[in-house]
Amino acid sequence: MRSAPWWALVSSGCAPVLLTGSWMIAQLRQGPAYDPARQTLSVLASYGAASYWLMTGMLLVLGTCYVVTAHALRPAAPAGRVALAGGGLCALALTLVPAPSSGGALEHGAVSTVGLVLLAVWPPLAAVRDRKSVPWGLRLDVSLAASALMCASALWFLAELQSARAPGVAERVVTFVQALWPFLVVVSCRRSAA
Numbered sequence: 769m770r771s772a773p774w775w776a777l778v779s780s781g782c783a784p785v786l787l788t789g790s791w792m793i794a795q796l797r798q799g800p801a802y803d804p805a806r807q808t809l810s811v812l813a814s815y816g817a818a819s820y821w822l823m824t825g826m827l828l829v830l831g832t833c834y835v836v837t838a839h840a841l842r843p844a845a846p847a848g849r850v851a852l853a854g855g856g857l858c859a860l861a862l863t864l865v866p867a868p869s870s871g872g873a874l875e876h877g878a879v880s881t882v883g884l885v886l887l888a889v890w891p892p893l894a895a896v897r898d899r900k901s902v903p904w905g906l907r908l909d910v911s912l913a914a915s916a917l918m919c920a921s922a923l924w925f926l927a928e929l930q931s932a933r934a935p936g937v938a939e940r941v942v943t944f945v946q947a948l949w950p951f952l953v954v955v956s957c958r959r960s961a962a
Contacts, residue, residue, distance in 0.1 A: 772841055772958055773840050779836040779840065780954045784944060784948045787943060791804075798817065805936050808935055809823070813827065820866070827863050830859050831859030832860070834856025835856035837852065838856065841894065841953065843896065845895060852950060854882075855886040858882050865879055884942070887918065891912070892908065895908040906956065924941070924942070925939050925942050
C-alpha cells in the first residue's frame, strides 16, 4: 500500500492548529462583547468584525489544507478523498458568503451545512475494504466511529443553535474534531508504511 507523502503531515497538521489559533486570536481581538460559548465562529468571520480578515484568511488556508490533504491521501478510497476535498472547497466558498453582522444568511448556512456533512462522512467513504494490511485510520470500524463522533457533535451543534445555550462551544468541538481527523489518518498511513 502506498503511503501518504511527508508533506501531507504539514497540510493536515496545520488545519487544527490554524483553526484553533485563529479563533483564539479573533476572540481576543473581538473584545469582551463576544461570548465564545453563545456565539459562533461565523460571528468572528462576519463582514465588519474586528477579525474579519484573519478569519477569512484562516478559511482560505484551512480549505486549501483539506484539498491538499485529500490529494495526498493516496491510500484512501477515492470517494473519501473527494468528500474531504469537497469539505475544503466549502471552507473556501465560505469566504464568498460570510455571515452578516447580525441575523442569519441562507447562503452561508447552506455552504456551512454542506461542508459539515462532507467532512463528517468522508472517513467511512475513505475506508479501504479490499486489502489485508490497512492503516488503522482507514479501517472501516475506526472510520465509522470517527464519523459517528462527528455526526453526534454536529447534531449537538444543531441542537445548541436551536436552544441558543452554547452553540459556540458545540461548533468548536465539531470543527476541531473534523480538522484533527485528517491528520490522524495521515499519521496512520505513514506509520503503516514504515
